[in-house]
Amino acid sequence: MTPDDVAAVFARQDYAENSGERISEEGQSGRVEALSPILSEVRGLWESGSEKLDLIVQKIGDGSREVSWRKPLGESGMLDFFLGLVNNDGLRPALIMHTLRIIGNSCADTDENRARVVESNCMPRLVNLLNNDSLLALIIPVLFNVIVDYGTFGFTLQPTQAAAYKAGLNPELVSLIAGPRLPTAAPQMGLICKLLGLIASQERVCFPEAEANFVHPATPFTLLTLANEASSDDDEEDLEDFMAQTSVTLAYLSNPAFQESFLQTPKSIVLFLEAFAKGVKRSEDASQELDPDDAEQLKKILSIFPQALADLSAVPQFVAAAAIGSPELRLLQQWIAGGSPRLQSAACLALGNVARSDETCLAFVQQSAIHTPLTAVVADASVTDAQLLHGAVSFLKNLAIPAANKPLIGAAGLLEPGALPRVWGMDAQVQVQFAAVSLTRLLMVSCPENVRRVCARHDAEQSTTPLQQLIAVFKRSDQEPTKTEAARAVAAVLRVLHSSPDVSSILSSSSSAVDDSTALLTAFYTTHDAIPEALAYLGIQKKFPVLRSELWFVLALMSRSPEGAECCAKALQQTELTRSLLEAVTGRDILAERQAVTGTPAIEGAAAPPAEMTKVQKIENGVGGLGLGGFEPQQIDPTKKADLSRMDRENGLVLVTELLQRCADKLTDDDVFLEALRAGGQKMIDERRISEGIKE
Known part of the structure; x- marks a missing residue:
């Protein structure tokens, strides 16, 4: 059989009614039969060592380019022969070249033939041929x-990709592009990156530990180095390489094993940041009109960079490699002050992850003043990007935790009308709004300076205070987390006001002639008349008991002033809040008990007062008779859950006592409060006696 005879077999069109991909079973069988004598010929030539084999194999390689011959090549045994042939050392250059053509063409879009490659165990040999520069192309x-696909059978594990992984494809390719052979490999960079990407998917699914023998640890660093070198401003081919290299880098960096090894490489973080910045510049450069497909692919890649940076910055090695004042963190801080929303948002995520200790947060604010550009982002009316705003506010939340940072952040203008109050109004962006309200609460905690800022109008033209605007968010929001945080912020404000020795220093303003604390508190509660509703919300909710405990403490503080006590009484006009308070004091649902029987029975364990006693005498008997006079509100410790019930009872008793003494006429039923006072007081005394070992 001559080479021309072989070519004629592949050229014939009468194996099926039509040529092309789809042929009948009869036609398929005909093609397999037609290949039988050719297979016999090549076997004989191989056994005899004839160089005529090279010419025959060339013709088979030419024929294998036709789609309709792929399956027949596999079913006839022809592909198996050449898969066995490729494992032999010392093949003539022409023979190995055409053998590879047959293997490659037969496997294109043909999973059955790919399966034959796996079964032949020739993958290590194929991978090893990467070391031959003459065959590289x-x-x-x-x-x-x-290995590009093997999904017909629905496997999660792609067998050819797994075989290539175990054959060491990754380290061979990385060594190829990281060394002096790069110029030879450069024309194939797109396919090299695709191969690395396919292997990366198998490493994550099937080999999460990224075994050292099968993976080059410098894979992401090497690809990013090449990406930065390939990112010229106007070369379309360079852009393709940049996108291929960065997309594969991001795939590898989604694996925690690669994150750690990457961060241990010197200058890796700067390399990552530079690649991201170059991609953003190329995307946002109005002078460069990108191909629509390239623009879409670049957009997709740039959307993955921020999450990858967030993942990296959450790894302990990131903080170790990028200390405060380091070039890496200085570059991220410059991004926040810059004008690219993509970079600003990514920097907020990364630095927010770094700011996870009081020491770091204090350094960020007091040494680097990072809160200043963050405040500028929040206060910029043109910034409406939800991701950027959420990132900036979330970063500020971390910074606002240390007590020493709160007044500095507030002084930067964050609580002025155009800053946080602007974001409170973004009802359609619920996550951003929630984060902004939560940040506000943090800024209020034990910070008189910031409480002063939210309680005052910033200028004569402003009709409402920031606190009024915050309460308005509470009232209109249908999001439970937002309502809860807004109500907690209100409680934090009240806690500061009623624990301050000088209320006038918080509530008075340069434009106000009033400095009397009583008058100022009266004006404050008149201005913010929806406060009782917000407080009641915290006491009625049952999802977070610790929030109710915080409320009882704040209400106990408030009740020690006439103005605060009146506000408490207004809040307690909501029956469910009264029920919750009385249950905290007595451990029982008194209102339900009263509704179940006629009259007003005495609480078990407490003697009813004589009928002729006045209301004042009843109150004095309830407090003084039990020896509870002079006890103070007890600040709760959420970490000591076992003590919450006792603390709730004590704070509730303070609250009930003060309300009965100051504004009993404003309570819906002062008798039930008296009963709760006696029962709760007796219960507390009994508990103290037990804890102290006192016998009656």
Whole structure:
């Protein structure tokens, strides 16, 4: 059989009614039969060592380019022969070249033939051929055809990709592009990156530990180095390489094993940041009109960068490699002050992850003044990007935790009308709004300076205070987390006001002639008349008991002033809040008990007062008779859950006592409060006696 005879077999069109991909079973069988004598011929030539084999194999390689011959090549045994042939050392250059053509063409879009490659165990040999520069332009496309897909059978594990992984494809490719052979490999960079990407997917799914023998630890660093070198401003081919290299880098960096090894490499973080910045510059450069497909692909890649940076910055090695004042963190801080929303948002995520200790947060604010550009972002009316705003506010939340940072952040203008109050109004962006309200609460905690800022109008033209605007958010929001945080912020304000020795220093303003604390508190509660509703919300909710405990403490503080006590009484006009308070004091649902029987029975364990006693005498008897006079509100410790019930009872008793003494006429039923006072007081005394070992 001559080479021309072989070519004629592949050229014939009468094996099926039509040529092309789809042929009948009869036609398929005909093609397999037609290949039988050719297979016999090549076997004989191989056994005899004839160089005529090279010419025959060339014709088979030419024929294998036709789609309709792919399956027959596999079913006839022809592909198996050449898969066995490729494992032999010392093949003539022409023979190995055409053998690779047959393997590559047969496997294109043909999973049955790819399965034959796996079964032949020739993958290590194919991968090893990457070391032959003369075959590089051929073996890379062959490997791609073999492993690009194997999903017909619905496997999560792609067998050819797993075989290539175990054959060491990753380290071979990385060594190829990281060394002096890069110029030879450069024309195939797109396929090389695709191969690395396919292997990366298998590493994550099937080999999460990224075994050292099968993976080059410098894979992401090497690709990013090349990406930065390939990111010229106007070269379309360079852009393609940049996108290929960065997309694969991001795939590898989604694996925690690669994150750690990457961060241990010197200058890796700066390399990552530079690649991201170059991609953003290329995307946002109005003078460069990108191909629509390239623009879409670049957009997709740039959308993955921020999450990758967030993941990296959450790894302990990131903080170790990027200390305060380091070039890495200085660059991220410059991004926040810059004008690219993509970079600003990513920097907020990364630095927010770094700011996870009081020491770091204090350094960020007091040394780097990072809160200043963050405040500028929040206060910029043109900034409406939800991701950027959420990132900036979330970063500020971390910074606002240390007590020493709160007044500095507030002084930067964050609580002025155009800053946080602007974001409170973004009802359609519920996550951003929630984060902004939560930040506000943090800024209020034990910070008189910031409480002063939210309680005052910033200028004569402003009709409402920031606190009024915050309460308005509470009233209109249908989001439970937002309502809860807004109500907690209100409680934090009241806690500061009623624990301050000088209320006038908080509530008075340069434009106000009033400095009397009583008058100022009266004006404050008149201005913020919806406060009782917000407080009641915290006491009625049952999801977070600790929030109710915080409320009882704040209400106990408030009740020690006439103005605060009146506000408490207004809040307690909501029956469910009264029920919750009385249950905290007595451990029982008194209102339900009263509704179940006629009259007003005495609480078990407490003697009823004589009928002729006045209301004042009843109150004095309830407090003084039990020896509870002079006890103070007890600040709760949420970490000591076992003590919450006792603390709730004590704070509730303070509250009930003060309300009965100051504004009993404003309570819906002062008798039930008296009963709760006696029962709760007796219960507390009994508990103290037990804890102290006192016998009656």
